[in-house]
Amino acid sequence: xYPKETPSQTAGPYVHIGLTPNFVGIHGIYDQDLGASxxxxxxxxxxxxITGTVRDGAGMVMRDALIETWxxxxxxxxxxxxxxxxxxxxxxxxxxxxxxxxxxxxxxxxVKPGRVPAPDGRLMAPHISLWIVARGINIGLQxxxxxxxxxxxGCPVLARIEQSDRVATLMAKKTGPSDYRFNIILQxxxxxxxxxx
Amino acid sequence: xxxxxxxMGHPAGGRNDARNPLIARxxxxxxxxxxxxxxxxxxxxxxxxxxxxxxxxxxxxxxxFGHGLIGELDNNLILNFTGQPAIGERIIVxxxxxxxxxxxVSGTLVEAWQANAGGRYRHKKxxxxxxxxxxxxxxxxxxxxxxxxxxxxxxxxxxxxWPNRVNDWRPMxxxxxxxxxxxxxxLITQLYFEGDPLIARCPIVHTIGQDKAIQSLIAPLDMNxxxxxxxxxxxxxxxxxxRRQTVFENRMEGM
Ligand SMILES: [Fe+2]
Numbered sequence: 001x002y003p004k005e006t007p008s009q010t011a012g013p014y015v016h017i018g019l020t021p022n023f024v025g026i027h028g029i030y031d032q033d034l035g036a037s038x039x040x041x042x043x044x045x046x047x048x049x050i051t052g053t054v055r056d057g058a059g060m061v062m063r064d065a066l067i068e069t070w071x072x073x074x075x076x077x078x079x080x081x082x083x084x085x086x087x088x089x090x091x092x093x094x095x096x097x098x099x100x101x102x103x104x105x106x107x108x109x110x111v112k113p114g115r116v117p118a119p120d121g122r123l124m125a126p127h128i129s130l131w132i133v134a135r136g137i138n139i140g141l142q143x144x145x146x147x148x149x150x151x152x153x154g155c156p157v158l159a160r161i162e163q164s165d166r167v168a169t170l171m172a173k174k175t176g177p178s179d180y181r182f183n184i185i186l187q188x189x190x191x192x193x194x195x196x197x
Numbered sequence: 198x199x200x201x202x203x204x205m206g207h208p209a210g211g212r213n214d215a216r217n218p219l220i221a222r223x224x225x226x227x228x229x230x231x232x233x234x235x236x237x238x239x240x241x242x243x244x245x246x247x248x249x250x251x252x253x254x255x256x257x258x259x260x261x262f263g264h265g266l267i268g269e270l271d272n273n274l275i276l277n278f279t280g281q282p283a284i285g286e287r288i289i290v291x292x293x294x295x296x297x298x299x300x301x302v303s304g305t306l307v308e309a310w311q312a313n314a315g316g317r318y319r320h321k322k323x324x325x326x327x328x329x330x331x332x333x334x335x336x337x338x339x340x341x342x343x344x345x346x347x348x349x350x351x352x353x354x355x356x357x358x359w360p361n362r363v364n365d366w367r368p369m370x371x372x373x374x375x376x377x378x379x380x381x382x383x384l385i386t387q388l389y390f391e392g393d394p395l396i397a398r399c400p401i402v403h404t405i406g407q408d409k410a411i412q413s414l415i416a417p418l419d420m421n422x423x424x425x426x427x428x429x430x431x432x433x434x435x436x437x438x439x440r441r442q443t444v445f446e447n448r449m450e451g452m
Contacts, residue, residue, distance in 0.1 A: 006414070009386045013323075021334065025321075031268075058240045081258050081378060197381065
């Protein structure tokens with residue numbers, strides 16, 4: 001028989017020691033923390049800054065949340081092993097972002113991704129895939145960040161969400177010329193849509 | 198600027214072909230998101246059902262990291278903080294990363310973090326009375342070899358108490374983070390040690406319902422890899438989500 005996937009366990013309260021040690025003052029082991037930015041200077045496309053928080057079911061801002069992000073470049077090509085072509089060399093597409101220990105705010109500066117086709121060929125809305133871990137999260141949560149002012153029509157993934165009012169939980173709100181806000185709610189009123197995919 | 202190298206890693210057409218969908222996760226095998234015995238999970242688990250669908254390129258592609266990233270001592274937690282040895286039982290932790298098809302996952306990043314031999318983390322939020330070890334940082338990383346194998350040299354972490362029920366203690370454990378070739382394979386887990394009586398009492402371990410799944414997180418002592426007069430060894434194999442091996446399904450006519 002086939003082997004089973006190794007079961008997940010919570011990342012725990014000290015996940016930063018392993019994934020962003022410099023951020024928690026452990027210097028000298030790695031030159032720098034991985035995933036500081038998903039883009040380098042010269043990346044093509046519209047550079048945007050997205051800020052947000054992660055809240056739990058009690059309404060508390062989670063100051064220990066760690067989020068990884070993965071996205072295509074402005075032309076909709078993924079920067080690694082995309083069978084359709086080679087991405088913008090100034091887009092790595094992956095970032096590791098941590099909530100501020102005091103405020104719980106996180107910030108992602110990146111380029112807006114292009115549209116990527118779903119397996120059936122229909123174009124998905126421009127999105128950034130998020131994977132959220134923290135103490136109390138037993139298996140990493142998958143969601144997607146979209147842009148409220150983008151062309152999101154015809155996205156087969158968003159169409160899959162039965163209660164269409166919940167689609168709004170996946171839309172980053174425009175707050176300035178190149179600024180967006182994306183608040184994630186793990187549980188309760190306004191709960192963010194999470195995916196099993 | 199911190200930058201991973203784009204367009205390196207997993208060639209199209211190989212077993213990591215990003216056109217192949219990932220095998221669906223068995224959510225009954227994984228821990229329950231809401232497990233009352235682990236109190237923090239009660240407010241951090243989604244209440245609404247997950248929106249389930251087959252994977253797309255967004256999950257089937259993922260970041261790649263080159264061997265060039267890894268420093269010489271990165272997988273040596275005994276020496277990588279100050280160059281002077283950390284205190285504790287010296288152990289090798291090693292194993293193989295495979296996918297659900299049983300194939301080795303080569304070239305993937307494995308990151309580890311753990312408490313020191315007294316059960317204390319180098320973290321401002323850890324106030325446990327066991328002292329810090331000035332020579333122990335607590336993290337390491339490596340990239341799997343061609344056959345998916347990896348190894349760390351470290352000290353066996355101590356058990357530690359944590360605020361949950363009045364007298365809960367974590368069994369000795371090492372946290373591990375793995376990537377695979379697709380973002381949908383991303384996994385964080387914990388390695389436990391054969392024979393630790395705290396495993397059976399741990400609410401975090403028991404967020405997992407099936408005993409066979411729990412057993413898969415317990416690393417057996419491996420005397421074949423232990424080095425006489427130097428260190429013991431524990432073996433921990435990791436399985437990441439696999440890919441369905443066909444490129445013919447779910448494709449629009451003519452694509
Ligand atoms: Fe721990």
